[in-house]
Every structure is written in structure tokens, then in C-alpha cells.
Amino acid sequence: MLIQLIAVGYALVAIFNHASPVISGIIVLTMLCAASWIAIRPVKHHKGIFIPAAISLGGSVLIHLTISILLILSISDWYTPNVLIPLAGMYLANSMNSISLTTERFFSELKNGKPIDESRSIAFNAAMIPQMNALLAVGLVALPGMMTGQILSGVSPLVAVRYQIMIMTMILGTTAVASSFMLWLLSRKQTANIVE
Numbered sequence: 294m295l296i297q298l299i300a301v302g303y304a305l306v307a308i309f310n311h312a313s314p315v316i317s318g319i320i321v322l323t324m325l326c327a328a329s330w331i332a333i334r335p336v337k338h339h340k341g342i343f344i345p346a347a348i349s350l351g352g353s354v355l356i357h358l359t360i361s362i363l364l365i366l367s368i369s370d371w372y373t374p375n376v377l378i379p380l381a382g383m384y385l386a387n388s389m390n391s392i393s394l395t396t397e398r399f400f401s402e403l404k405n406g407k408p409i410d411e412s413r414s415i416a417f418n419a420a421m422i423p424q425m426n427a428l429l430a431v432g433l434v435a436l437p438g439m440m441t442g443q444i445l446s447g448v449s450p451l452v453a454v455r456y457q458i459m460i461m462t463m464i465l466g467t468t469a470v471a472s473s474f475m476l477w478l479l480s481r482k483q484t485a486n487i488v489e
Contacts, residue, residue, distance in 0.1 A: 314372035321381045328385040332392040349474035354384045357467040384467045391468035392475050395420040413476045420472045424465050
């Protein structure tokens with residue numbers, strides 16, 4: 294962990310000093326591939342899951358990055374690395390966990406003999422439990438890491454709260470959309486297998 298964080302720190306300094314849409318795009322694409330691979334680890338014995346995971350993660354994160362960067366923050370240079378990379382990282386990490394829970398639960402329910410529609414509904418509800426718990430606990434049980442970091446760096450708590458609200462709602466949205474995409478793709482795949 295220590296070596297990784299130090300290496301990432303030095304890499305980010307270089308990237309932030311030389312903003313480029315190509316470099317930012319390559320970094321986010323690399324993050325997407327890594328997140329997709331990690332997301333399917335619990336169900337890697339099922340074939341053909343990587344592409345649906347990458348499509349679900351990529352589509353959901355792209356939608357929410359667009360909303361965050363262009364509509365909420367109103368940053369014209371979407372590729373600004375000190376905005377794009379941290380936001381993409383937060384959205385991908387949370388969606389990755391949601392995809393893992395969704396996929397594992399979906400196949401478990403199918404294995405237990407549940408129909409596809411019911412398995413899909415159960416899997417979605419299970420995947421959203423951590424996000425709903427986080428929304429209920431934020432501020433009351435714990436201050437989120439981003440908000441804590443901003444406050445420690447001297448930013449007004451009221452400004453930190455506004456950013457944190459944006460992050461929490463975008464994370465809720467991206468996990469829900471990613472899980473929905475993934476379940477839709479898995480359902481189509483299962484239906485096609487049944488037809489064959």
C-alpha cells in the first residue's frame with residue numbers, strides 16, 4: 294500500500310502538470326479495465342462476464358462524470374486530470390463493488406432455482422444495501438473521507454458539505470445504473486442460453 298500510494302502521488306504530480314485529453318483518457322480506460330477485472334473475480338468461473346462488466350461500469354461512470362464535470366462543476370476542459378481522475382476513481386470503485394455484489398447474488402439466486410426476473414430483483418436490492426447504509430450513516434455516524442480531507446486542508450465545512458452531497462448522490466446513481474446495466478446484460482445472456 295505504501296509503495297503504491299507514493300508511486301501514485303509522484304505519477305499524479307506529473308500528470309496534473311501536463312494535462313492532456315489523451316493521457317487522461319488512457320488513465321481512465323486503464324482504471325475501467327482494472328475495475329472490471331476486480332468486479333468479476335467472485336464469479337470468474339462464469340464465462341463471458343468481463344465485457345458486460347466493462348460496459349456496465351463504463352456506461353454508468355461516463356454518464357455520471359458528464360453530469361458532474363460539465364453540468365454541476367461546469368468545467369469546460371473535461372479532461373482536467375485533478376478533477377477527472379479522482380471522480381472517475383470514486384465512481385468506478387463504488388460501482389465495481391456494486392457489480393460484484395449484483396453478479397454474485399444473481400447467479401446464486403439462479404442456482405437456487407429462482408426465475409430470472411426474481412433473481413434480478415433480489416440481486417439489485419442486495420447490491421444497493423451498502424449504498425443506502427452509507428447514505429443513512431453519512432454525517433451521523435462518520436464524516437466521509439473527501440469531506441474530512443477538505444476540512445483538514447482549511448476549506449469551509451459548508452463548502453465541503455456541498456461537494457460531499459454531489460459525490461454521494463453521484464455514487465448512488467452510478468452504482469444503481471451500473472447494477473441495472475449489468476443485470477440487464479446478464480438476463481439477456483441467460484435468456485439466450487435458455488433459448489439455445
